[in-house]
Amino acid sequence: MRSEYVLRKSGNYITTPTGANSLESYLREINDLFEPKPVWVRTSDFEPREIATLAGGERWWGEDENPILGDRGVRFGQANPEPFRAEIAAIVRAQRPNMGLFFSYVADVEALDFAIEVARDEGWSGPLGTMIELPSAALAIDEFMHRPIERVVIGMNDLSSLLLGGARSSSFVSKDHPVVRALVKRIVSVVHDHGKSVFLAGNFCSNEFEALARLGADGLILHHYELPEILPGKIADYRNLDVVPRIKAETAAKLTELGLD
Numbered sequence: 001m002r003s004e005y006v007l008r009k010s011g012n013y014i015t016t017p018t019g020a021n022s023l024e025s026y027l028r029e030i031n032d033l034f035e036p037k038p039v040w041v042r043t044s045d046f047e048p049r050e051i052a053t054l055a056g057g058e059r060w061w062g063e064d065e066n067p068i069l070g071d072r073g074v075r076f077g078q079a080n081p082e083p084f085r086a087e088i089a090a091i092v093r094a095q096r097p098n099m100g101l102f103f104s105y106v107a108d109v110e111a112l113d114f115a116i117e118v119a120r121d122e123g124w125s126g127p128l129g130t131m132i133e134l135p136s137a138a139l140a141i142d143e144f145m146h147r148p149i150e151r152v153v154i155g156m157n158d159l160s161s162l163l164l165g166g167a168r169s170s171s172f173v174s175k176d177h178p179v180v181r182a183l184v185k186r187i188v189s190v191v192h193d194h195g196k197s198v199f200l201a202g203n204f205c206s207n208e209f210e211a212l213a214r215l216g217a218d219g220l221i222l223h224h225y226e227l228p229e230i231l232p233g234k235i236a237d238y239r240n241l242d243v244v245p246r247i248k249a250e251t252a253a254k255l256t257e258l259g260l261d
Contacts, residue, residue: 001030003087004044007054008247014044015083016056020090027094035098040129040151041091043084043115045073045104053254068161068168073105073131074115081118088122095126102129102151105158107136109143116147127151131201132187133158141187145194152191153221154184156202156212168203175202176211188216206230 003014006026012019030039048071051061060083062071077084091101101124103115112130119128128148132138133155144152156175157168163180166173174180184200191198200212201221209230213220222230225240255261 001027001039001041002045003041003091004046004050005244005247007044008050008251009243011053011055013051013054013057013060013083014087014090015060019054019056020086023087023090024094027091027099031094031096031099035096038098038100039096040100040102042131042153043073043077043087043091043101043103046076047072048076049255049260050251052258052260053251074103074111075105075107077118078111078114084115085118085122088119088124092119092123095124097126100127100129100151102131102149102153104131104155105133106130107134108140109147112144112147112149116149129153131155133162135159135162135183138183138187141190145190145196150196152187152196152198154187154198154200154217156180156184156200156204159183160202175204175208181211181215184212184215184217192216204230206232 003023006023007014007019010019010022012022014020014023027041047068048062051057060080071079074084101119103112106112106115116128127150129151130137130144130149131153132141132144137144138159160175160177160180161168161173163183164173164177188198197218199219199221200215200217203223203226204212204220206229209220223244225245252261
């Protein structure tokens, strides 16, 4: 569960009472539906300019020459501890025994240590995990394994883009590129050697899905609206809820209105 989409849907940043309450309420509802099955929530990963579209976000947003890079995830939290702590606090208030917490856009072990310390300070007592989506984190995977995390999620969108030096949508960025596959296989091997679980997440076409499914990860995390394309004819009674694309379109419209597109 990605907390930034809850906040974008509410139209309020985490530092506002409405934003914090919307995240807490959503988590409680999800837990009521799925308990005792595990539910994992990921800390927010906004593009800096996206924060400007939310009520209460005016104080916190910043401009980046390339919004997809730079001040995102835990890196943003290191520079702006107040909203990061507010988000962790809201998650802790909704905590249940089946919940896990993992961190986004973690550049190195220092960033991971920061995030873990904040979570513990705010009262988090459940399992922890981390995204591995930056090459700097991927190359430091051995160090990450000596931290108290149980789950690794490899963010294939960012990792493939940053490794191959192109925009996610460009024709020369492929999640099935030999260099990407080699690095993913190494991460999977190291994580399993330490007795922890590892998953792959991202936007996949059917060919990428089939290739990545053979790399030994414990599972792939997919976007609901992409299931018919990835698994054609295999999903019975599919309902296109269209939630993520709709929220993305709403945010894009607000960015245009603010002149930040």
